[in-house]
Amino acid sequence: MPIPEEGTPAPEFALPDEKDIVHRLSDYRGKYVLLYFYPKDNTPGCTTEACNFRDDYSAYQEAGVVILGVSPDSPASHARFKAKHNLPFPLLADEGHQVCELYGVWGPKKFMGREYEGVHRTTFLIGPDGIIRKVFKKVRPAKHSAQVLAVLDELD
Numbered sequence: 001m002p003i004p005e006e007g008t009p010a011p012e013f014a015l016p017d018e019k020d021i022v023h024r025l026s027d028y029r030g031k032y033v034l035l036y037f038y039p040k041d042n043t044p045g046c047t048t049e050a051c052n053f054r055d056d057y058s059a060y061q062e063a064g065v066v067i068l069g070v071s072p073d074s075p076a077s078h079a080r081f082k083a084k085h086n087l088p089f090p091l092l093a094d095e096g097h098q099v100c101e102l103y104g105v106w107g108p109k110k111f112m113g114r115e116y117e118g119v120h121r122t123t124f125l126i127g128p129d130g131i132i133r134k135v136f137k138k139v140r141p142a143k144h145s146a147q148v149l150a151v152l153d154e155l156d
Contacts, residue, residue, distance in 0.1 A: 003104035003122065006135055008013075010035070010117055010126045013099045015070065020079035023068065023092055029130060032065040033111035034148060036123040037105045041073045041081035041091075045121070049141035056145045057088050064150050071119060073099050125151065 004011060010033075013052070014024045025033065036053070038046045061069055067089035073081070078091035079088035092099075097119070105122040108115060123136040125148065134151050136144065150154055 001101055001104045003135060003137070004124070004132055005142075006132050008132055009096040010124060010132050011099075011102045011132050015094055015099055016075055017090040017092055018075050018082050020075050021090075023090060025075065025126070025130070028066050028126075030128050032063065032128060032133075032152075033126040034060065034065050034067045034123065035070065035103075035126060036067070036121075037070045037100060037103065037119050038121055039119040040071060041077045046071070047081075047085065049121070049139070049144055050081070051085055052142070052145035053089065054087050055147060059149055060152075063149075065152065066093055070094050070099060072100065077116065113150070123148065 010025060012025050016022050038049060039094055050069060069089065069091045072094050073092045074095060078093055080092055094100050096104050097106045100119050103124065105120045107117065107120060109118045121139040123131055123139055125134040127133045133155065136147065
């Protein structure tokens with residue numbers, strides 16, 4: 001599926017977190033949601049991205065933004081990743097990558113000459129009304145949290 005566009009409704013989903021608690025997008029209606037898709041727990045880029053969101057977490061809380069990370073890893077993998085890096089937000093397990101496909105972030109990738117299917121690092125800022133306000137494609141992990149916070153400042 002193509003990536004949903006800004007100004008369109010965010011696709012509904014239900015995924016378990018690291019504690020097997022199911023989160024639905026509709027649970028967060030009335031709040032901004034930062035839904036970020038990342039390839040794999042405990043890899044360098046994904047760790048950098050998650051830790052930057054962690055370090056800036058108080059700014060997201062002040063802005064009333066809920067952060068939800070999504071990858072194809074298992075709840076057990078998420079629990080280890082979250083504990084190791086003291087992440088204060090839920091990590092959702094999309095083991096069958098259905099939600100990744102629904103959001104258009106699953107597809108062919110290349111790494112060191114090898115081709116495979118995987119998650120394209122992409123983030124969606126979803127408004128309190130469930131409408132996608134901003135899509136961040138080809139995210140650079142080290143600068144991404146600052147990039148998102150700058151966009152949030154513009155929305156105020």
